[in-house]
Amino acid sequence: MIYIEPELLERVNTWLTPAFDTDTQDYIKNLIADNPKELKESFYKDLEFGTGGMRGIMGIGTNRINKYTLGKNTQGLSNYLHKVFPDENIKVAIAYDCRHNSKSLAKVVADVFSANNIEVFLFEDLRTTPELSFTVKHLDCHCGIVLTASHNPPEYNGYKVYWQDGGQLVPPQDAAIISEIQSLDYSEIKFEANEKLIHLIGKDVDDAFINASVKNGSFTSQEAKDNLKIVFTSLHGTSITTIPETLNRAGYKQVYIVEEQREPNGDFPTAKSPNPEEPEALKMALNLANKINADIVIGTDPDSDRLGVAVRNNNNELVLLNGNQTMVVMTDFLLQQWQKNGKLDGNEFIGSTIVSTPMMQELADSYKVECKIGLTGFKWIAKMIKDFPNQDFVGGGEESFGFMVGDFVRDKDAVTATLLACEIATQAKANDSSFYQELLKLYVKHGLYKERLISITKKGIEGANEIKQMMIDARKSPFAEINGSKVIRLEDYQSSVSKNMVTGEESQIMIPKSNVLIYYTEDGSKIALRPSGTEPKIKFYISTNTALKNVSDFTDVEQTLETKIDAIIKDMKLN
Numbered sequence: 001m002i003y004i005e006p007e008l009l010e011r012v013n014t015w016l017t018p019a020f021d022t023d024t025q026d027y028i029k030n031l032i033a034d035n036p037k038e039l040k041e042s043f044y045k046d047l048e049f050g051t052g053g054m055r056g057i058m059g060i061g062t063n064r065i066n067k068y069t070l071g072k073n074t075q076g077l078s079n080y081l082h083k084v085f086p087d088e089n090i091k092v093a094i095a096y097d098c099r100h101n102s103k104s105l106a107k108v109v110a111d112v113f114s115a116n117n118i119e120v121f122l123f124e125d126l127r128t129t130p131e132l133s134f135t136v137k138h139l140d141c142h143c144g145i146v147l148t149a150s151h152n153p154p155e156y157n158g159y160k161v162y163w164q165d166g167g168q169l170v171p172p173q174d175a176a177i178i179s180e181i182q183s184l185d186y187s188e189i190k191f192e193a194n195e196k197l198i199h200l201i202g203k204d205v206d207d208a209f210i211n212a213s214v215k216n217g218s219f220t221s222q223e224a225k226d227n228l229k230i231v232f233t234s235l236h237g238t239s240i241t242t243i244p245e246t247l248n249r250a251g252y253k254q255v256y257i258v259e260e261q262r263e264p265n266g267d268f269p270t271a272k273s274p275n276p277e278e279p280e281a282l283k284m285a286l287n288l289a290n291k292i293n294a295d296i297v298i299g300t301d302p303d304s305d306r307l308g309v310a311v312r313n314n315n316n317e318l319v320l321l322n323g324n325q326t327m328v329v330m331t332d333f334l335l336q337q338w339q340k341n342g343k344l345d346g347n348e349f350i351g352s353t354i355v356s357t358p359m360m361q362e363l364a365d366s367y368k369v370e371c372k373i374g375l376t377g378f379k380w381i382a383k384m385i386k387d388f389p390n391q392d393f394v395g396g397g398e399e400s401f402g403f404m405v406g407d408f409v410r411d412k413d414a415v416t417a418t419l420l421a422c423e424i425a426t427q428a429k430a431n432d433s434s435f436y437q438e439l440l441k442l443y444v445k446h447g448l449y450k451e452r453l454i455s456i457t458k459k460g461i462e463g464a465n466e467i468k469q470m471m472i473d474a475r476k477s478p479f480a481e482i483n484g485s486k487v488i489r490l491e492d493y494q495s496s497v498s499k500n501m502v503t504g505e506e507s508q509i510m511i512p513k514s515n516v517l518i519y520y521t522e523d524g525s526k527i528a529l530r531p532s533g534t535e536p537k538i539k540f541y542i543s544t545n546t547a548l549k550n551v552s553d554f555t556d557v558e559q560t561l562e563t564k565i566d567a568i569i570k571d572m573k574l575n
Helices: 006-014 022-034 036-043 067-084 102-115 129-138 173-182 203-217 243-249 279-292 323-340 359-367 378-387 414-430 435-446 460-476 551-571
Strands: 054-057 091-096 119-123 143-147 156-162 198-201 230-233 255-257 296-300 307-312 318-320 348-353 370-374 392-398 402-405 448-457 485-492 497-500 506-508 517-521 526-531 537-546
Touching: 006 036, 022 036, 036 460, 067 102, 067 143, 067 156, 067 173, 091 102, 091 129, 102 119, 102 143, 102 156, 102 198, 129 143, 129 156, 129 203, 129 414, 203 243, 203 414, 230 243, 230 279, 243 255, 243 414, 255 279, 279 296, 279 307, 279 318, 296 414, 307 414, 307 435, 323 348, 323 359, 323 392, 323 402, 323 414, 323 435, 323 448, 348 359, 348 378, 359 370, 359 435, 370 378, 378 392, 378 402, 402 414, 414 435, 435 448, 435 551, 448 551, 460 517, 460 526, 460 537, 537 551
Parallel strands: 091 119, 091 143, 119 198, 230 255, 230 296, 348 370, 348 392
Antiparallel strands: 054 156, 143 156, 296 307, 307 318, 392 402, 448 537, 485 497, 485 517, 497 506, 517 526, 526 537
């Protein structure tokens, strides 16, 4: 007889009631008999909303993505919408990506909304996440849903919720909605659709989104655009539906698509990981670019909110830039455009996050604009725009390969950012420079900042407990020095306390609480510890910097910082 803990058994037994179909019940009975470990993984907790919505492995159980967990989310959200907008015709927009079951799960979500007398605008086929964010405002919806797990492995799917402004859920709506969901019984989910309330949308919204992207991201003459050679890969994801046409409408004719990766496919058969942060993901694109001597390579993740950019260095070799590098070049370019057009009067701001490069602050200072810093995740940058309507948002990004151009989309947007990257490369080439050389010029002006991300994967129940313990230990016994340099400030975003480690003086951190710890050392290094909100990982963000007098010194100075980061990793025992 297999022993099952009482609490787990209670959760499992709920799913053996008539509220669940017979296939689900039979599957659970087989787990009880044959696979108690998988049973526990599937039911030991409820999936939670994290940094980028709810993500999880597809399957049966409370800790899995399925029609019941998403149905419960949607029922709770429907109840909340009716409470908040009691006398309004409530409207929602729904999009989905290329992952397995995304289309069928999107229809389940649409059915539940419609069963609750909510009007639904459902995309006829897969679309990008930024287009969903745009659509919420474009169609004057009260909220939006996108079914996606971004760059997670093929077995994952997810559920992201957007509010009226086109940004993802933030306080206080998130807690209120989660409370509404948790108060529900699965038997309360209304699955019977009112098909009259479900409208398919497609080309008209596509055209509006693409035209808005071109308007916000195109600054360059046609003659200059004719000289840029672009290689693009959608990595089997949704961006194939919009990016090629966006580049075409913006006037780019030399766009070469990696054909082997054009077809949307939730298995991502040609990529070990559909993550543009990984050089391996862009290998086919880089090979094509070298074959045709392209100027720039761009690849996007499955839901097209993040992009990887590779450009030619001073030795004419293609190199993949990291998210911090792409972000500072894009931000500086946008600030230049605003300045040229006389639009900078000091009332503007750019956005970044606590784990991204401190160089964003240097850029803001040089243009006399504000740099607002928030928690990880673009929902916080979108919240900045909402919270400060009297200030103009120029652009912003985060280290994880995301960028947002202006405020017409309120989430990271690889569509408009792809166009922006091409604009930068085009103008630079026309001026006998390059994207890469523009980055080096910024390093000379503001200092050479070098960052590296270390991710440690810890899967399952044991992994989650290990990550939890690692953060507890870091708080209990913080480093007094790192790589021989004294820690002069320690920021704990869970307790909202910033402590001067020299004087002992404490001050309050005035942004929402989060499970993040950041060390600042005497030599200017910054090391942040943070459990991922979307993957079973703990992440260490390392940033170092030093002056760069001349572009010709870049290779040597960069290597000095790389060596320093290696030493930090060794000292913190992260390798």
